[in-house]
Amino acid sequence: MTIAAETTESAARSRLAQSARAETGRHTTSEFHEWLDRRRAAIAFDVEHLPLGDLENWSRDSDSGDLVHDSGRFFSVRGMRVSAGDRVGTGWSQPVINQPEVGVLGLLMHEFDGILHALVQAKAEPGNAGGVQISLTVQATRSNYSRVHGGAPVRYIEHFVGTEASHALVDVLQSEQGAWFFHKRNRNMVVETSQDVGVHEDFFWLTLAQLRSLLLVDDLVSMDLRTVLSCTPLVDSADDSDGESFDAVVRRSLGRVSTPPAVAGETLRWFTDAKANTSAVATLVPLRQVDRWTVGGASICHQTGRYFEVVGARVTVSGREVAQWDQPMIAPCGVGVVAFLTRIVDGDARVLVRARREPGFMDLVELGPTVQCIPGNYAHLPVEHWPPYLDLVLDADPADVRYSVALSEEGGRFYRALNTYSVIEVHDDLAAAPGFRWVSIGELAALLVHSNYLNIQARSLIACMHALW
Amino acid sequence: MTIAAETTESAARSRLAQSARAETGRHTTSEFHEWLDRRRAAIAFDVEHLPLGDLENWSRDSDSGDLVHDSGRFFSVRGMRVSAGDRVGTGWSQPVINQPEVGVLGLLMHEFDGILHALVQAKAEPGNAGGVQISLTVQATRSNYSRVHGGAPVRYIEHFVGTEASHALVDVLQSEQGAWFFHKRNRNMVVETSQDVGVHEDFFWLTLAQLRSLLLVDDLVSMDLRTVLSCTPLVDSADDSDGESFDAVVRRSLGRVSTPPAVAGETLRWFTDAKANTSAVATLVPLRQVDRWTVGGASICHQTGRYFEVVGARVTVSGREVAQWDQPMIAPCGVGVVAFLTRIVDGDARVLVRARREPGFMDLVELGPTVQCIPGNYAHLPVEHWPPYLDLVLDADPADVRYSVALSEEGGRFYRALNTYSVIEVHDDLAAAPGFRWVSIGELAALLVHSNYLNIQARSLIACMHALW
Numbered sequence: 001m002t003i004a005a006e007t008t009e010s011a012a013r014s015r016l017a018q019s020a021r022a023e024t025g026r027h028t029t030s031e032f033h034e035w036l037d038r039r040r041a042a043i044a045f046d047v048e049h050l051p052l053g054d055l056e057n058w059s060r061d062s063d064s065g066d067l068v069h070d071s072g073r074f075f076s077v078r079g080m081r082v083s084a085g086d087r088v089g090t091g092w093s094q095p096v097i098n099q100p101e102v103g104v105l106g107l108l109m110h111e112f113d114g115i116l117h118a119l120v121q122a123k124a125e126p127g128n129a130g131g132v133q134i135s136l137t138v139q140a141t142r143s144n145y146s147r148v149h150g151g152a153p154v155r156y157i158e159h160f161v162g163t164e165a166s167h168a169l170v171d172v173l174q175s176e177q178g179a180w181f182f183h184k185r186n187r188n189m190v191v192e193t194s195q196d197v198g199v200h201e202d203f204f205w206l207t208l209a210q211l212r213s214l215l216l217v218d219d220l221v222s223m224d225l226r227t228v229l230s231c232t233p234l235v236d237s238a239d240d241s242d243g244e245s246f247d248a249v250v251r252r253s254l255g256r257v258s259t260p261p262a263v264a265g266e267t268l269r270w271f272t273d274a275k276a277n278t279s280a281v282a283t284l285v286p287l288r289q290v291d292r293w294t295v296g297g298a299s300i301c302h303q304t305g306r307y308f309e310v311v312g313a314r315v316t317v318s319g320r321e322v323a324q325w326d327q328p329m330i331a332p333c334g335v336g337v338v339a340f341l342t343r344i345v346d347g348d349a350r351v352l353v354r355a356r357r358e359p360g361f362m363d364l365v366e367l368g369p370t371v372q373c374i375p376g377n378y379a380h381l382p383v384e385h386w387p388p389y390l391d392l393v394l395d396a397d398p399a400d401v402r403y404s405v406a407l408s409e410e411g412g413r414f415y416r417a418l419n420t421y422s423v424i425e426v427h428d429d430l431a432a433a434p435g436f437r438w439v440s441i442g443e444l445a446a447l448l449v450h451s452n453y454l455n456i457q458a459r460s461l462i463a464c465m466h467a468l469w
Numbered sequence: 470m471t472i473a474a475e476t477t478e479s480a481a482r483s484r485l486a487q488s489a490r491a492e493t494g495r496h497t498t499s500e501f502h503e504w505l506d507r508r509r510a511a512i513a514f515d516v517e518h519l520p521l522g523d524l525e526n527w528s529r530d531s532d533s534g535d536l537v538h539d540s541g542r543f544f545s546v547r548g549m550r551v552s553a554g555d556r557v558g559t560g561w562s563q564p565v566i567n568q569p570e571v572g573v574l575g576l577l578m579h580e581f582d583g584i585l586h587a588l589v590q591a592k593a594e595p596g597n598a599g600g601v602q603i604s605l606t607v608q609a610t611r612s613n614y615s616r617v618h619g620g621a622p623v624r625y626i627e628h629f630v631g632t633e634a635s636h637a638l639v640d641v642l643q644s645e646q647g648a649w650f651f652h653k654r655n656r657n658m659v660v661e662t663s664q665d666v667g668v669h670e671d672f673f674w675l676t677l678a679q680l681r682s683l684l685l686v687d688d689l690v691s692m693d694l695r696t697v698l699s700c701t702p703l704v705d706s707a708d709d710s711d712g713e714s715f716d717a718v719v720r721r722s723l724g725r726v727s728t729p730p731a732v733a734g735e736t737l738r739w740f741t742d743a744k745a746n747t748s749a750v751a752t753l754v755p756l757r758q759v760d761r762w763t764v765g766g767a768s769i770c771h772q773t774g775r776y777f778e779v780v781g782a783r784v785t786v787s788g789r790e791v792a793q794w795d796q797p798m799i800a801p802c803g804v805g806v807v808a809f810l811t812r813i814v815d816g817d818a819r820v821l822v823r824a825r826r827e828p829g830f831m832d833l834v835e836l837g838p839t840v841q842c843i844p845g846n847y848a849h850l851p852v853e854h855w856p857p858y859l860d861l862v863l864d865a866d867p868a869d870v871r872y873s874v875a876l877s878e879e880g881g882r883f884y885r886a887l888n889t890y891s892v893i894e895v896h897d898d899l900a901a902a903p904g905f906r907w908v909s910i911g912e913l914a915a916l917l918v919h920s921n922y923l924n925i926q927a928r929s930l931i932a933c934m935h936a937l938w
Binding site: 009100101102142168170171172173187265266268269272273275276279281362363449450451452 | 734
């Protein structure tokens with residue numbers, strides 16, 4: 001690369017970092033809350049549960065039993081079979097959402113008075129527990145924005161497709177829930193425009209510091225916004241150190257992404273080993289063929305009542321072009337726990353990552369949080385059969401819980417999928433169990449320019465860590 | 470990462486670079502050639518063509534028509550269907566090799582008199598045009614080396630699996646031919662041992678400089694050795710510049726891998742765009758269902774006679790534990806062209822890469838050479854329908870052809886799959902066609918620590934460039 005390109009990258013990074021420090025921008029935080037209250041009052045949302053067989057425009061394919069939209073659009077609920085290669089008897093099957101398109105998750109930015117601002121949207125989704133969330137400027141599938149099936153234009157999409165997109169500050173494909181989606185990936189984008197942008201009433205300009213601080217509020221920042229924020233460098237390596245507190249070290253560590261790639265060599269080789277040692281193969285199969293799931297009834301559920309259910313929803317909304325629709329949704333059976341154990345070593349913040357095998361990943365293994373589970377799935381088992389470190393997270397000394405906020409997974413597909421996201425400081429030299437590794441959070445942040453490394457829960461936690469300072 | 474880890478990485482790099490400069494090591498190059506002649510005389514190899522229906526232990530699955538080994542082991546020839554998402558009528562289907570295991574491609578190294586040496590193997594494969602090639606210490610599939618099906622132990626495999634592997638100098642999963650394999654990946658490893666290693670008569674210690682120089686010889690260095698060499702950093706950033714010749718600039722550029730990841734941001738974003746804009750999905754289907762291929766005869770071939778054939782081979786070999794076996798092989802219809810157009814800009818070597826959609830890639834798109842094709846497939850078409858830049862490569866001024874060597878693809882699966890690998894210097898400011906991009910070769914070398922970026926032909930070319938200096 002030329003020196004000019006390097007300078008551009010570095011300048012972009014500084015400007016993002018500057019916005020991440022700007023606690024007031026075009027609007028004050030109280031103006032934001034007034035706007036949010038107005039949007040909450042304006043957007044009325046109602047979700048009624050229906051048996052899957054009663055969903056309008058959805059039906060079972062007569063051959064496969066798959067749950068499909070009559071138009072062939074949107075997504076389908078199919079089966080996924082995981083065969084564990086040479087390990088006999090360890091495979092399983094489950095329902096899964098198949099949506100083979102790459103969508104755009106786009107955050108539009110514009111400079112006001114020398115400070116970059118992000119255009120966020122007040123958006124309600126049927127699965128949201130609290131109704132309206134703060135989300136991205138654009139969330140759209142390819143057939144959505146290319147309007148191959150007609151439909152209203154997607155607001156602001158012109159900034160993310162076509163020529164201007166080549167000037168993106170962030171543009172990377174990232175995976176979504178590998179336990180619920182088959183090979184789903186979205187394009188995480190941050191694009192700056194120099195044009196004047198008309199602001200629709202559902203949209204609002206915030207500095208990145210204002211946005212960061214919203215991550216301290218329960219169930220407010222959407223999953224899609226969190227993943228895009230995680231891929232956005234918010235700390236400049238030039239940011240000055242401000243002490244040795246946990247939060248200060250985390251901030252500094254997040255900015256340490258300019259280390260040579262070779263530095264992460266040992267971590268990458270450990271990750272290769274984890275990938276090479278899984279011989280599992282996941283394939284789509286007819287929904288009718290999944291074992292141990294009841295697929296013919298009002299909902300699709302596991303015989304034990306654990307994991308998740310596929311339920312039917314009738315959604316009625318005001319303030320959108322489509323007033324009512326039906327759709328299936330995945331409803332997890334219980335509130336989940338997503339946590340990073342974090343340790344400060346020699347002034348650097350490290351987290352304990354797990355090489356997670358989620359069958360829906362394109363690459364089968366990605367790096368996930370220390371703990372990511374629904375504890376209710378293990379309640380019938382003795383502690384020694386719980387996922388590693390779950391007991392440490394559940395029993396953590398409150399003084400060591402540096403972050404703990406309830407956040408939702410994407411409310412367009414998942415019904416009330418709430419997780420408690422937490423960052424827990426450990427003080428001992430805790431050994432990494434097999435499949436786990438202590439890595440610097442600067443290394444993780446550096447890996448976010450690539451696909452197939454951090455799963456969406458780990459990315460959310462990286463975004464949450466930006467709220468600490 | 471700690472400073473200690475950083476120092477270890479950097480020290481490993483220096484030692485590899487030192488070996489890549491050591492033109493004489495434990496053995497002289499003429500001793501090497503004497504050994505190679507002896508091995509060529511000792512290893513007798515005979516391949517007889519048989520109709521697929523006559524192959525012993527191979528048969529067609531009665532349902533799918535797939536060509537499978539009676540034991541269920543090794544690999545199978547299945548069908549692959551590529552649907553082009555929302556672009557109607559652009560899909561196709563073809564036969565493909567399915568071998569879902571991750572194998573080990575391992576190069577063992579040991580220090581003699583302060584210089585790292587690589588343990589290469591004289592290895593014959595049925596598809597090799599010239600019989601014996603120089604290959605890796607170990608090439609083994611998982612079921613091979615874990616001996617789940619019995620069989621002789623794989624020589625030197627203990628250095629690559631188990632605890633010592635964690636000290637690998639190189640360990641990364643890389644793809645293989647996406648036009649012929651479905652989701653095939655192997656683990657590219659370089660492992661140093663401090664133990665004394667007994668040298669079997671088929672093996673020989675070479676410095677990396679000696680190995681590099683063998684890349685100037687037609688059809689001598691195997692594909693598997695080339696891909697592992699491409700992932701091995703052979704140039705130290707501390708290597709001093711030795712002039713402004715093409716070769717010197719290429720060498721220096723290959724060593725420029727320690728730029729911050731952010732520097733490659735623009736290239737990565739271009740690559741994301743290429744991946745996001747393909748909505749193709751490739752799936753395995755029964756071989757019986759492929760269109761426009763004749764699958765029932767003595768060989769499997771395309772109706773036009775182009776692309777490749779699946780042929781039957783009876784292999785008789787001396788000097789191995791198994792004296793005779795039958796197998797299907799892919800035989801490409803003609804000699805291929807694989808080339809990088811290369812340009813020196815401001816003392817940096819850049820190559821014109823193509824974002825290639827090969828259906829068998831896990832991620833559908835990887836970076837490939839400027840030209841990668843069998844010209845014979847296009848001979849019936851006017852030049853304007855040839856692959857971009859093919860005419861420039863075929864008509865290049867001999868003075869601009871900096872490297873041109875005929876090399877084989879892997880002879881265990883591919884029958885006489887020869888390509889002319891070339892590096893061609895261009896002097897003009899040649900514009901990149903859509904889907905192409907000029908990138909620094911230092912950037913490419915930096916991407917080789919990750920999976921899913923460079924295809925195997927591009928990796929071979931990177932290895933070849935190491936032969937230039």
